[in-house]
Amino acid sequence: MSAADFGRLIHISKRRERAKEDAEQQKKKLEEEKERLGREINEKFTSNAESEEVTKPVSTSGGLVTLGEMKEKHKAIQQAGDDVITGKREERERLEREKKKQEEEKTVSQKRMLSFNFDEDEEEDAPPIPKKRLGMDPTVDTSFLPDKDRESEDVKKREELVKEWRALQEKEKNEFLTISYCYWDGSAHRKEMKVKKGDTIQQFLTKGLEVLRKEFSELKPAGVENLMLIKEDLIIPHFYTFLDFTATRMRGKTGPMWVWDAAGEIRVRQDAALDIGEAHPAKVVLRSWYEKNKHIYPASRWEAFQPKKEYRRVIDDLSTL
Known part of the structure; x- marks a missing residue:
């Protein structure tokens, strides 16, 4: 091996050692940053809950309570603390109010579809209002035009005549x-x-x-x-x-x-x-x-x-x- 090759190998080994030291330092910094962020998060999410537990002790002023009642009170206090922390209490109450309002509006709209009379006592018994035909000139002969009302009357008359004829035949x-x-x-x-x-x-x-x-x-x-x-x-x-x-x-x-x-x-x-x-x-x-x-x-x-x-x-x- 020549002196030039030997020197090149020494230079490469030193460069690898420096890169290894830099990687260990960066890894150490990342671990420290991670520990710092974890402490901050724990402090944010535990401080309020601990304060609620301290400020709202379990009330036993009514005397001795059973184990089940004590568990229910603890559960209620914990739920209240979770709602305060996450801000879900106000959101849940808002959703319940909107749902109740939608149900009331749906009930009112269904009642109004039955009749044009908004009186609740008369809505169920109100007869359907026939539609009025507008825009027709009574002086013009429209017998050649299709007419649903006239056709329905003709069908009704034919049915009556058929019933009468059958009755006469039976007689x-x-x-x-x-x-x-x-x-x-x-x-x-x-x-x-x-x-x-x-x-x-x-x-x-x-x-x-x-x-x-x-x-x-x-x-x-x-x-x-x-x-x-x-x-x-x-x-x-x-x-x-x-x-x-x-x-x-x-x-x-x-x-x-x-x-x-x-x-x-x-x-x-x-x-x-x-x-x-x-x-x-x-x-x-x-x-x-x-x-x-x-x-x-x-x-x-x-x-x-x-x-x-x-x-x-x-x-x-x-x-x-």
Whole structure:
């Protein structure tokens, strides 16, 4: 090693020692500064608490107290000291006052939303005030414009009319009607029965079958589904009601469908185009009998009822008589 290198090493070692001494001094200064700040903080936060404890001793002027009461008094004194130190007492009281004020304002606003009357005794019973429509000229025709009030009145009137119509329908359905009918097996056996206008053809056939079974042995094993009702040469389905024909005043091939209390068996007289307003009794027929004799008069004239078809008596009907 040369003398220059040796000198350089000595210089570097001395410089490291000086840096180490400077670091130890700075560390020592920081520790002293930290201890000084800690003492100042402790003095600030403990002086007031100690003074409160000294100035507010536990009062036992009422005599002996229990351990629990003594703990509660100590706790109250400590809480008061903490509030004084941190300044939380005034803040907590302020927050409680603001919260109470907000609750009172909310209660008042809710009461005022119920009515414009500020009298508390009448607010709950006050009816809603209707809004007035301003700016409309009464001399101008505004019927073509949308109007909520007029539309609501129209809806109310329609509902009233619907209720009235339903009530009339129910009343008419419960009215009694005398049905002239006969069991047809090639010859007529005349009967009469009272039914309601709202009854269906199936209900009528059920009641008539109970009566006819007593006289005709071939009907004893039969059910309602084996029977047919013929009115004015039309085969009526079982689901129709008598009101369907009396309300529409529909006509059949040989007379009016709405006349059920026919006086007797009537056929076309002289002029087939002449409408004399007479009707034939309804015929109750076994379906098996119709299938065997549908090619023979009068079964050959019978056809299924079609509600949209218009049936009229014409001169051509004489050819089938």
